[in-house]
Amino acid sequence: MEAVLWIVRTGSPWRDLPAMFGNWSTAFRRFRDWREADIFKRIFDVLSEEPDMEYAMVDATIVKVHRHGQGAKGGLRARPLVAQKAA
Template sequence: MTSYIIYFGFTTARTVLNDDQWNRVKDILPGIASDSGTTAANNRLFVEAVLWIARTGAPWRDLPEQFGSWHNVYNRYSRWCSKGIWEKAFKALSSDSDMEYLMVDGSIVRVHQHGAPEKGALSI
């Protein structure tokens, strides 16, 4: 189930993972019909919820209702962390990285002390 939003009459999917990326990780994730136990209702919606949290930096309680209960999403996220599911998914996705979301922030990246000009040097 993909959520949609309408911009000026055009309907677009609000997802982070495109279909190719999803197809690479969907069989790695637990909860598919071939697994023992409960089958997940919608792994893609859950992954999109976690990516929404990662992208926005919002607290779990601010997760939009379209993704379900924030507490259930958090509990499932925590279980997947302890089982190493996320690491497997990230390895599958990083094998073909497109650098679409690569960012360098000047407040984090600094010039090494030897790369900075000397004090009192002429400036342009």
């Protein structure tokens, strides 16, 4: 599995697979067999059945608003026409 992930990350051809993953042709044959047996689809289906949304949450302490978006000094410069007529 790590050999396949390395190939996907780097975009390298199978022949450039580092020796720590073993023989490149053996890794490719195993990848081809798994692809034909839909092993990767079954892995994906199992992992996506019940997603863990822990990392999809946005915490307000890490999201900063620009100072102009906080109502900083200066406020709204353009005044509505209604306010001018009433004055």
